[in-house]
Amino acid sequence: LPNLLSPQKYYPPDFDPAKIPKLKLPKDRQYVVRLMAPFNMRVWWVWETTKTQQGGFLAGSALARVMELGDVWLWGWLWAAWSSIPTLSVFPAVPPQTDPENTDYTMEHGATRNFQAEKLLEEEEKRMQKEREEEELNNPMKVLENRTKDSKLEMEVLENLQELKELNQRQANVDFEAMLKQYKELEEEQRRREQE
Incomplete structure (x- = not known):
C-alpha cells in the first residue's frame, strides 16, 4: 500500500505518452453529478413515501442527476438536470431545467413546485x-x-x-482617554470626601 501512495512514480526510459490509447467519447455526452434539489417539489407518482414529506422533496435533498445540454438560450445553454429519485420504487426522471431569464429553475414534468412565498x-x-x-x-x-x-x-x-x-x-x-481621566478624577474626589 505505501507503494501506491508514493508521490513519485517510475516511468521507463522508452515510455511514450502518445502511444496511450485515447478514450473516444460521444458528442452528446451526459455528465452524472450529485446536486441538491433546487426547490421544494411534490412528485406526481408516489409508490413509497419519503422521510421529509409525503411524496415530495425539500430543497437541498441530495439527488443523483444526469446533466445534459438543452436548447440554446440567448448567450448560453440551458442545462437540464434529470433527477432519478432514489426513494421511488420505479425511477422516472424529474427534470428541473435552468431558467436564466428569471434566474431560477422550472419544472418540465414529473413534479410540481410547492408553495413559494417569495x-x-x-x-x-x-x-x-x-x-x-x-x-x-x-x-x-x-x-x-x-x-x-x-x-x-x-x-x-x-x-x-x-x-x-x-x-x-x-x-x-x-475622546475616550479624556473621559477615563475625568472619571478617575471624579472617583478620587469622592474618596477624599468619604475620608473627610
Missing part, C-alpha cells in the same frame, strides 16, 4: 406597479399625487440618513 410577493409587487402605471396613464392628477408622495418619502429618508451621519460624527469625536 415568488408570490414579487408577482404582487409587479401587479401593484402595473396598476399604478395604468392609473398614471389615465389620470394626470394621480401622477402629481404619486410624485408628491415619492418626494415626501425621499425627503424623510434623506433626513433619517442625515441624523445617522450626525450621530456617527458625534460618536467619532468622543
Whole structure:
C-alpha cells in the first residue's frame, strides 16, 4: 500500500505518452453529478413515501442527476438536470431545467413546485406597479399625487440618513482617554470626601 501512495512514480526510459490509447467519447455526452434539489417539489407518482414529506422533496435533498445540454438560450445553454429519485420504487426522471431569464429553475414534468412565498410577493409587487402605471396613464392628477408622495418619502429618508451621519460624527469625536481621566478624577474626589 505505501507503494501506491508514493508521490513519485517510475516511468521507463522508452515510455511514450502518445502511444496511450485515447478514450473516444460521444458528442452528446451526459455528465452524472450529485446536486441538491433546487426547490421544494411534490412528485406526481408516489409508490413509497419519503422521510421529509409525503411524496415530495425539500430543497437541498441530495439527488443523483444526469446533466445534459438543452436548447440554446440567448448567450448560453440551458442545462437540464434529470433527477432519478432514489426513494421511488420505479425511477422516472424529474427534470428541473435552468431558467436564466428569471434566474431560477422550472419544472418540465414529473413534479410540481410547492408553495413559494417569495415568488408570490414579487408577482404582487409587479401587479401593484402595473396598476399604478395604468392609473398614471389615465389620470394626470394621480401622477402629481404619486410624485408628491415619492418626494415626501425621499425627503424623510434623506433626513433619517442625515441624523445617522450626525450621530456617527458625534460618536467619532468622543475622546475616550479624556473621559477615563475625568472619571478617575471624579472617583478620587469622592474618596477624599468619604475620608473627610
